[in-house]
Structures are given as structure tokens and as C-alpha cells.
Amino acid sequence: KDPPMHKMTPIVLLLVLSITSCASTGKQERTVSSTSLQLGRKSTYTLAATACIQNEIAEFQKIEGRFEKRQFNFLAYTVADDSIIDIIILNEMGMEIGAATYDGSTVTSSGFFNTYGLPAEYLIADFQLVYYRPDCLENSFSGEAIRITEEDDEDGIARRNVHEEDELISMIEY
Numbered sequence: 001k002d003p004p005m006h007k008m009t010p011i012v013l014l015l016v017l018s019i020t021s022c023a024s025t026g027k028q029e030r031t032v033s034s035t036s037l038q039l040g041r042k043s044t045y046t047l048a049a050t051a052c053i054q055n056e057i058a059e060f061q062k063i064e065g066r067f068e069k070r071q072f073n074f075l076a077y078t079v080a081d082d083s084i085i086d087i088i089i090l091n092e093m094g095m096e097i098g099a100a101t102y103d104g105s106t107v108t109s110s111g112f113f114n115t116y117g118l119p120a121e122y123l124i125a126d127f128q129l130v131y132y133r134p135d136c137l138e139n140s141f142s143g144e145a146i147r148i149t150e151e152d153d154e155d156g157i158a159r160r161n162v163h164e165e166d167e168l169i170s171m172i173e174y
Contacts, residue, residue, distance in 0.1 A: 040164035044142045050104040052136030056081040
């Protein structure tokens with residue numbers, strides 16, 4: 001026997017609200033030409049060429065980060081090869097709530113990034129610090145004070161460190 005319609009109304013209403021709220025994240029896009037980003041105290045970083053990627057990827061990733069006083073933890077589907085980086089941010093239901101794309105010269109972002117005023121070029125730069133060849137990364141930093149090292153710790157965890165002069169400015173654990 002089918003449940004009475006009044007018992008289904010909250011479920012239907014919740015589903016409609018979920019779909020419309022996902023759709024309302026907006027497809028309004030923001031496009032920025034490759035610019036210099038402040039990643040260290042003295043150094044700037046210009047996004048590297050897409051050809052600098054070490055290995056092509058197409059996978060779901062859990063991304064954790066912070067920007068200013070905001071902390072983020074979300075699921076993303078990332079496709080990256082020698083021509084593009086495309087990161088699609090997903091909500092808990094697997095619906096797209098934002099996207100960032102880098103084609104080697106411009107970063108285009110929508111949804112999540114625009115809603116919270118987050119510059120997507122910083123996420124692209126972070127992605128590059130993790131997945132790009134160290135020689136390309138060092139060449140993308142201004143100044144001569146940047147050094148990138150790779151090592152395994154005592155537990156066998158691979159680590160990439162980015163130093164500005166003698167200061168560690170980024171540590172990536174794989």
C-alpha cells in the first residue's frame with residue numbers, strides 16, 4: 001500500500017530544495033589570466049605550464065585546506081594531463097557545487113569559489129605543488145631563494161618540502 005501523500009511531502013520538498021540549492025550555486029564564471037601568487041614571504045609563484053605534470057590523473061580526491069580564517073574539507077573529481085587541470089568540487093550528495101579549470105594560460109572558476117570569494121588560482125597552485133615536476137616548480141617561483149626537496153620519513157611516507165631560504169613554506173605528504 002502506498003504511503004499517504006502528506007507523509008511524502010517533506011521528503012519531496014527536501015529533494016526539490018536540495019536540487020534547487022545545488023543549481024543555485026550558479027554557473028557564473030570568473031576567469032583570470034595566469035598571475036603571480038604570493039606563496040612565500042618574498043617569493044611569488046606563476047602557474048606552471050600544464051606540460052609539467054608528472055603523471056596524468058583522473059580520480060576522486062579528498063581535499064582539505066584553509067584560506068584566511070576559513071577551513072575546507074570536500075570531495076573533488078580531478079582530471080589533469082599535459083593540457084588541462086579540471087577540478088570539480090562536489091557536495092555530500094555528489095552534486096557539483098563548484099569548478100576550477102586551468103588550461104595553461106587562464107584559470108576559470110565557478111560556484112563554490114565565487115560564492116566564498118576564494119581565488120581558484122591558489123587551489124591550482126597547490127595542485128601543481130603536489131603533482132608537478134620539481135624543476136618546473138622551482139622555475140615558476142620568482143627569486144633564487146626557493147628550493148624543493150623530496151624525501152621519505154622514517155615511516156616510509158613520501159614528502160615534498162618547499163623552502164624559501166631556510167624557512168619551510170609548504171610540506172606535502174603523499
